[in-house]
Amino acid sequence: MLQLIFIFPDGTEKLLSVHSGENIMDVAVSNEIDGISANCRGNCACSTCHVYVEPEWLKCVGMASGMEEDILDFAPNARSESRLCCQLAMSETLDGLRLRIPDWQRWN
Numbered sequence: 001m002l003q004l005i006f007i008f009p010d011g012t013e014k015l016l017s018v019h020s021g022e023n024i025m026d027v028a029v030s031n032e033i034d035g036i037s038a039n040c041r042g043n044c045a046c047s048t049c050h051v052y053v054e055p056e057w058l059k060c061v062g063m064a065s066g067m068e069e070d071i072l073d074f075a076p077n078a079r080s081e082s083r084l085c086c087q088l089a090m091s092e093t094l095d096g097l098r099l100r101i102p103d104w105q106r107w108n
Contacts, residue, residue: 002095006033007054009103018090024099025049025086035101042086044068047075049085050105054098061088061097076104 001017018027028036040046044067053061064072068087072078
C-alpha cells in the first residue's frame with residue numbers, strides 16, 4: 001500500500017493507504033475528504049477536486065496541461081502548484097504524496 005496525505009486549511013492532515021493505480025479523486029471521495037466534492041465525477045469539467053501539490057512533490061506529479069489547465073484557469077485561487085486530483089493516479093513514485101485542500105474549497 002502507498003501513502004497519500006491530504007492537508008486541510010487548518011493544518012490538520014489525513015493519511016490514507018492507497019493502491020497503485022487508484023484515482024486520487026476517487027480515493028478522496030470514498031474517504032469523505034472535506035473539500036473534495038468532485039461534482040463532475042472525474043470528467044475534468046469542474047474544479048471541485050482542486051488541490052495544491054506540496055512543492056517537494058511538483059516534479060513527480062508534473063504540471064497540468066490540456067483540458068485540466070483550461071479548467072484550472074477558472075478555479076478560484078489557482079496557482080502554479082494547482083492540480084485537479086481527478087487527473088492524478090497513485091503510483092510508486094507518488095508514495096507519500098502531500099496534497100493541500102484550498103481554503104475556499106473546503107467551505108463550499
